[in-house]
Amino acid sequence: MRRISSREVVELVKRLSIEANLYAPIDLEESLRGAEALEASPYGLAVLQDLLENIKLAQDEKMPLCQDCGMAVVFVDWGQEAVLVDSSLQESIDEGVSRAYVEGYLRKSVVNDPLYDRKNTGDNTPAIVHLRLVQGSEVEITVVPKGMGSENASALAMLSPADGEEGVVNFVTSVIAQKGQNACPPLIIGVGIGGNFESAPLLAKRSLLRPIGSRNEDPRYERLEERLLGEVNGLGLGPGGYGGKITALDVHVEYMPTHIAGLPVAVNVSCNALRHAVGRL
Ligand code: SF4
Incomplete structure (x- = not known):
């Protein structure tokens, strides 16, 4: 049985949370360029051009693509021949998200109670985790900062x-x-x-x-x-x-x-x- 330490999960989730907020996926950028060639409305075209410039600025300046850095949705495909040691999966992911949002200066948008207190948790946790057990001993983690x-x-x-x-x-x-x-x-x-x-x-x-x-x-x-x-x-x-x-x-x-x-x-x-x-x- 392969052993994976909580620290490895924390580091990966932290890196992915920052990368996802700063760098637009290639297919998104290409699709916006394709849309730019098709859009006839002048206002619509201006928006597409602004979005493409925003992607470049975010990348160059290492700034978030949007002020809303979202809730951290985390998809995990965990190989069932691997075991996590030192902490639970939720705790490890939450620590990675917390460190990314605090140390990476990303906006924290999560409140502790949806109806009454609505007090910011201060580090954008907890993450929403979707776990699948899969064959093998590898782990794949996808971080999706999802705006509201x-x-x-x-x-x-x-x-x-x-x-x-x-x-x-x-x-x-x-x-x-x-x-x-x-x-x-x-x-x-x-x-x-x-x-x-x-x-x-x-x-x-x-x-x-x-x-x-x-x-x-x-x-x-x-x-x-x-x-x-x-x-x-x-x-x-x-x-x-x-x-x-x-x-x-x-x-x-x-x-x-x-x-x-x-x-x-x-x-x-x-x-x-x-x-x-x-x-x-
Ligand atoms: S929906 Fe939210 S995250 Fe998406 S662009 Fe608008 S403000 Fe940003």
């Missing part, structure tokens, strides 16, 4: 199986029509279909980690992704919500088996600052 502007635009619907593809398309487009302009477009939209009440949103969130421009391997879901992208961009919200062709850079759909009586559909919206960084132990 786009989380607030996300939604879940427990549709009826009879609603079918039309029901899914109507739900997704109505969510974006109502809330998309407040989520800092251009958006990347994750859609999770199937499972149950808690698994559909997680599918949607995981789908945001796919490279922008990638397509579902199932041709039916690939067509659905293309259709949803067309419908959402047809809403005309545009970059920054100022009007234009590019409301979303992409729509990713993931699916899983569900119950005979249900059709859960979750929409997890990401703003233009789709930040994530991956590392391995």
